[in-house]
Amino acid sequence: MTWEPVIGLEIHVHLKTRTKMFCRCPVAYFEPPNTQTCPVCLALPGALPVPNRRAVEWTILLGLALGCRIPERAIFHRKNYFYPDNPKGYQISQYDEPLCVEGSFAVPEPDGDALVGIERAHLEEDAAKTIHVGGAEGRIHGADRSLVDFNRGGTPLVEIVTKPDLRSPEEAKRFLQLLRQTVVELGISDAEMEKGSLRFDVNVSVRPAGSDELRTRTELKNMNSFNFAAKGIEREVRRQIDIYESGGRVEQETLHFDPGNESAPPLRSKEEAQDYRYFPEPDLVPLEPERELVERLRAELAELPSARIRRLEREVAFALAEELVTSGRDELYSRIPGGRAAVANVVMNELAALGLDPAAVNAEELGKVIERRGEIPRAAFSEALAESASPGFTADRYLAEAAIADVSELDPVIDRILGANEQQVEAYRGGKEGLLGFFVGQVMKETGGKANPKVVNERLREKLRALSAGEPGRSADGISDGRQGNPATMEERRGSRRDRFVRLAGRGREETAPVALHLGVIAVVGLLVVVILAIPLVLWVVLR
Numbered sequence: 055m056t057w058e059p060v061i062g063l064e065i066h067v068h069l070k071t072r073t074k075m076f077c078r079c080p081v082a083y084f085e086p087p088n089t090q091t092c093p094v095c096l097a098l099p100g101a102l103p104v105p106n107r108r109a110v111e112w113t114i115l116l117g118l119a120l121g122c123r124i125p126e127r128a129i130f131h132r133k134n135y136f137y138p139d140n141p142k143g144y145q146i147s148q149y150d151e152p153l154c155v156e157g158s159f160a161v162p163e164p165d166g167d168a169l170v171g172i173e174r175a176h177l178e179e180d181a182a183k184t185i186h187v188g189g190a191e192g193r194i195h196g197a198d199r200s201l202v203d204f205n206r207g208g209t210p211l212v213e214i215v216t217k218p219d220l221r222s223p224e225e226a227k228r229f230l231q232l233l234r235q236t237v238v239e240l241g242i243s244d245a246e247m248e249k250g251s252l253r254f255d256v257n258v259s260v261r262p263a264g265s266d267e268l269r270t271r272t273e274l275k276n277m278n279s280f281n282f283a284a285k286g287i288e289r290e291v292r293r294q295i296d297i298y299e300s301g302g303r304v305e306q307e308t309l310h311f312d313p314g315n316e317s318a319p320p321l322r323s324k325e326e327a328q329d330y331r332y333f334p335e336p337d338l339v340p341l342e343p344e345r346e347l348v349e350r351l352r353a354e355l356a357e358l359p360s361a362r363i364r365r366l367e368r369e370v371a372f373a374l375a376e377e378l379v380t381s382g383r384d385e386l387y388s389r390i391p392g393g394r395a396a397v398a399n400v401v402m403n404e405l406a407a408l409g410l411d412p413a414a415v416n417a418e419e420l421g422k423v424i425e426r427r428g429e430i431p432r433a434a435f436s437e438a439l440a441e442s443a444s445p446g447f448t449a450d451r452y453l454a455e456a457a458i459a460d461v462s463e464l465d466p467v468i469d470r471i472l473g474a475n476e477q478q479v480e481a482y483r484g485g486k487e488g489l490l491g492f493f494v495g496q497v498m499k500e501t502g503g504k505a506n507p508k509v510v511n512e513r514l515r516e517k518l519r520a521l522s523a524g525e526p527g528r529s530a531d532g533i534s535d536g537r538q539g540n541p542a543t544m545e546e547r548r549g550s551r552r553d554r555f556v557r558l559a560g561r562g563r564e565e566t567a568p569v570a571l572h573l574g575v576i577a578v579v580g581l582l583v584v585v586i587l588a589i590p591l592v593l594w595v596v597l598r
C-alpha cells in the first residue's frame with residue numbers, strides 16, 4: 055500500500071511589543087532573572103489584566119497576511135493547567151472565538167502553489183521560563199533542581215494553527231520558511247528560533263494515499279530548526295507506516311524530538327481540549343475589532359513573500375527566487391542592475407557570506423563591478439564586495455584593475471618580448487620550459503601587471519609551440535593570427551591597438567632591434583674567421 059503523510063503545524067510567534075500582554079512590564083528576555091515582573095504577571099491575588107492594544111492589532115495584521123477572516127468578536131479564555139512556570143494555574147488564551155479564522159496561505163512550489171488552510175491565529179500569553187540545573191544541557195532528565203524566571207511570563211504570543219494540508223516534510227519546511235519571512239517583514243517579531251521567538255510543533259499522521267480519512271496523529275515538540283523539523287517528520291512518517299504495516303496501532307502522544315540522538319521518546323500522552331476546562335476570562339471584556347481598523351491594517355500589507363517568489367521566478371530559477379525571498383535578500387537583488395542570474399548568485403553567495411546590511415549596499419555601483427567580474431582580479435572583486443556597503447563606495451577603483459584579456463592587445467606585447475629575448479626562446483625550445491614564467495613576468499612587467507595571467511600563459515605557450523614547429527610567417531613582432539583581414543587594415547589595427555595598449559599600461563617602449571641576434575651573428579662570424587686563419591697555421595706546424 056502507498057501511504058500519504060498528513061502534516062499540520064502549530065506555530066508560536068513572540069510579538070516584539072514594548073510591554074507584556076496584560077501588564078506594563080517590558081518585554082526583555084535577557085535582563086537578570088525575575089527583574090521584569092509585577093503583580094499581574096506574577097499572578098498575585100487581586101491583580102487585573104489589561105490587554106495590549108498593539109499586540110491585538112499585530113495579531114490581526116498577521117491574520118490578514120495569512121488570508122484569514124477577522125470576526126466581529128473575539129474573546130479570551132482561561133486554559134487551566136498546573137505547571138511550575140504558570141503561576142496563575144491557568145493561561146489566558148483564546149479558544150472558540152479567536153481573533154483570526156479560516157485563512158489560506160499559498161506556498162509556491164516548483165510546480166504550482168500548495169494552498170495551506172489556516173485554522174486560526176490567536177493571541178495568548180507565554181508562560182515563564184523553567185531552567186533545569188544539574189542535568190545535561192539544561193534538560194529536565196538528570197537535573198537536581200529547577201529554577202523559574204518570570205521575565206518571559208505574560209509576554210504576548212500568537213499561535214497559528216494550520217489545517218492538516220501539508221503532504222511532505224519538504225512542504226512543511228517551505229511553509230515554515232515562508233511564514234517566518236512573512237512575520238519578519240510585517241515587523242511584528244524577530245521570529246528567531248535560536249532566541250525562541252519562533253517555535254513550532256508538528257502533528258503527523260499517515261493514511262492510505264488517495265483516502266481522506268484522518269488517522270491518529272502524534273505531536274513532535276521541541277523543533278528548533280526547519281531542517282530538524284523536516285528530518286523529524288520524515289522519521290515519524292516512517293515509524294507510523296511501519297506500525298500500520300505490521301498490524302499495530304498508532305497511539306496519540308507527544309514526542310520530544312532530539313536531533314542529537316535520532317530518537318523521539320514519548321513526552322506525555324496528548325491532552326484533550328476538555329482536560330483544560332476552558333472558560334471565558336471573566337476579567338476581560340470581548341474584543342470587537344472595528345472594521346475601519348481591519349481595513350487600515352489590510353492596506354498596510356505590502357506584496358507578500360509568496361507573491362514575490364512567483365514574480366522573481368520569471369527572472370531566475372525557482373530555487374534561487376525562493377532563496378532570495380525567504381532570506382529577505384530579494385530587495386537588494388532587485389536594486390542591483392545587470393544580468394539577473396549573475397546578480398542573484400552574488401547576492402546569495404558572496405554577499406550573504408559577508409553579512410553586510412543589504413539596505414546599505416550601493417546597488418548601482420556594485421552592479422558595474424559584477425558586470426565585469428570576469429576581467430577583475432579575484433582579490434579586487436572580493437574587496438569591492440566587502441566595501442559595497444561602505445559610504446563613498448564606487449566601482450571605478452575596482453574597474454581600473456580590470457585585467458587585459460583581449461588577445462589583440464596582448465599579442466603585440468608578447469611578440470615583442472619573444473623577439474627581444476631570443477636566447478631565452480632558444481633555451482625554452484631546448485627544453486627549459488621553466489622559462490615560461492620568465493616570459494609571463496616580462497609581459498606582466500610591460501603591462502604594469504594588468505594583463506590577465508591566464509590568457510598570457512595560453513598565448514605564450516601557443517606562440518612558443520608555433521616557433522618550435524618553425525611555422526612560417528612569424529616575425530619577431532608579427533601578429534600570429536593569419537586569419538585577419540587585409541594587410542593594410544591589419545597594420546592599421548595593430549598600430550591603433552598598440553597605441554591603446556600603451557595608454558592602458560601607462561607606459562610604453564619603442565621597439566628595439568633584437569640586439570642579441572646581432573651579437574650572435576658577429577660572434578659566429580668572428581669564430582669562423584679565427585678557425586679559417588688557424589688552419590694554415592696548424593698545418594704549417596704539423597708538416598714542418
Ligand SMILES: [Zn+2]
Pocket residue numbers: 074077078079090091092093094095096208
Ligand atoms: Zn508584569
